[in-house]
Amino acid sequence: MEVLDEFTELLQDAKTLEDLQAATEQLRDHYKVAHIVYHWVNSAGERFGAGTYSSDWVDRYLEKDYLRMDPVIFGCFQRFHPVDWKQLDWSAKPARAFLREAIEYGVGNQGYTIPMRGPNGQFALFTANDTCSDEVWSAFVENNAQYLMIIAHEFNKKALDFEQTVDVLPRPSLSPRELSAMTFLAKGFSRAQAADALKISEHTLRVYIEAARHKLGAMNTTHAVARALSAGIIVV
């Protein structure tokens, strides 16, 4: 695992997006594949990327808003485990046209993508791709899947570090009853049902909801539940 350690150290020392970019290039050269790409959507919905695709392809991709139909994105969004591009659903006509165009722009015909999810809906993809036969690619994936996963996680750890600089909001603490109230509401109970479930009067429940609203700085109940969920102080 010596080579792996080298790369994880490289990534742990990364300070900027450019360092991540450089890391993708080194990985590409090491694995002798066409491309290595890491890209992610943060909790604010902004997109970032580091990779070895040509800027022409990146521009084209953004311009045509391929994100909306790219089967790789789609497939990974529904799965937990890494996917070989061959396993994806390329039956739709636009999907096949997209693949054809990607290959024209130098993207490999074979690919392997690892999806990752962080807190607050953060979502990231780490991709290796190349132009080769199915057999050669299968062997590559078989041999390197576990290493690639570790590297992918180092990338994502770094990406989340970049974000964290802003993120240190103290979590408001809700009382047990307030937590229960918010949890029932998040489960879809009406106030009457939640009050019933907690065996208290609806008025009392209201007091909890209002207290939680104020503590969470929320405009209304829906907002309060959304904040409680995003902050991870309740789980449904």
Added chain:
Amino acid sequence: MEVLDEFTELLQDAKTLEDLQAATEQLRDHYKVAHIVYHWVNSAGERFGAGTYSSDWVDRYLEKDYLRMDPVIFGCFQRFHPVDWKQLDWSAKPARAFLREAIEYGVGNQGYTIPMRGPNGQFALFTANDTCSDEVWSAFVENNAQYLMIIAHEFNKKALDFEQTVDVLPRPSLSPRELSAMTFLAKGFSRAQAADALKISEHTLRVYIEAARHKLGAMNTTHAVARALSAGIIVV
């Protein structure tokens, strides 16, 4: 990586929850630690677990609803990377009491937990813990972190496989307008404000909210927003 391969194969062959249970026991024996635990919350909010904790402790944990205050759960829910229990916030008095009690029930004083997130808000934790000094534990983590992560992912892959057999709820796909509507509501906008922000009539907005409610199988707006957030299809 021979030992690793052995365990990943063991997991890939697992057919039932009992097989996962057996795998935790074998891992515990192999790593010579006090406990190995894997547990997860599926997209329906149901909880499952496999691990080597005593049933006394599991019962106690459930009975006292420690899930609501366990700093490990809390900490992992906000992080992407694995956490050493020492890094967590144990300053609250109930948290310290909880730890003391856990140790009485045979849980180690040291622990390392890997959080994982799957599609549709699935969330899982893989934990190794033991009773030992800080130095010994640091060395253990240092030496095995990457292997543990791969094993953790094999567990989660399997858990998601189990789900797929029952849980054939494809993630409901909301239209762009429906997504916008839900996002504004999650941000605390009232219907009137959201309609204004989207420059459409409040009635039209209502149609989107109702459509989203139905697609998400939600009882009311708050529920719909909660589900959309949990499923990760909107982010605030």
Added chain:
DNA sequence: ACCCGCCTCGCCATTATTGGGGAGTGTAAA
């Protein structure tokens, strides 16, 4: 050509939620 899903708008009546007042208990910290 047709259907289906998406986007847009309207009215009516009912029900749910919220904001403003209250008041009393118990526990736990300052």
Added chain:
DNA sequence: TTTACACTCCCCAATAATGGCGAGGCGGGT
């Protein structure tokens, strides 16, 4: 001991949300 906070209950009136009934236009796929 005073202060603070969590927990419990109540009323009234205003506002917001929901359920059900419509309508038409646009665009993609079979």
